[in-house]
Amino acid sequence: EDKVVQSPLSLVVHEGDTVTLNCSYEVTNFRSLLWYKQEKKAPTFLFMLTSSGIEKKSGRLSSILDKKELFSILNITATQTGDSAVYLCAGGLNAGNNRKLIWGLGTSLAVNP
């Protein structure tokens, strides 16, 4: 059975800390690994990773994929209170048209001032 497991489930840090969020996956016909940020409402897209070892970066956020060990990490440096959210990881499959994604349960990050 395909699955995506995120750890930790929740995390509380202080502003300025660096955090690492983990995502491991077991996905048949794996195509891509995606990260989303969900604040109070809709998830918003952060990164899509398809190749091992190539870091994707956007401001203070970065992510990398290891296709041999089947995991990805999302790093957030110099955290701010606005980074407080649930971070979702999803495995994308080669599944024709349906863009099938297997979602993890998320890591809830709270950044305290």
Add this chain to the structure above:
Amino acid sequence: NAGVTQTPKFQVLKTGQSMTLQCAQDMNHEYMSWYRQDPGMGLRLIHYSVGAGITDQGEVPNGYNVSRSTTEDFPLRLLSAAPSQTSVYFCASSPPGDTGELFFGEGSRLTVL
């Protein structure tokens, strides 16, 4: 920019009632989908569409119907609501190509009593 618009944001139904969740997008995306998000279950795909007149089932389609008469609109119908359908529902659309990016609506919280 409207993006993906869902209505209603909140709805309470009694068991056996029917209702339609509306979803509209103004980005001319061919791909649209409906997810439900439940605690401890993650996001699960209900139905999806790759263009007007084309719909298909996702992981959890039972109890839900969809249609796609236009590119813009993708309504989700509950024919006979059950308490197990209490959830937060998200509509999402995606641009062409393999970007991995889903644009989500703000969600509709449905309670079935």
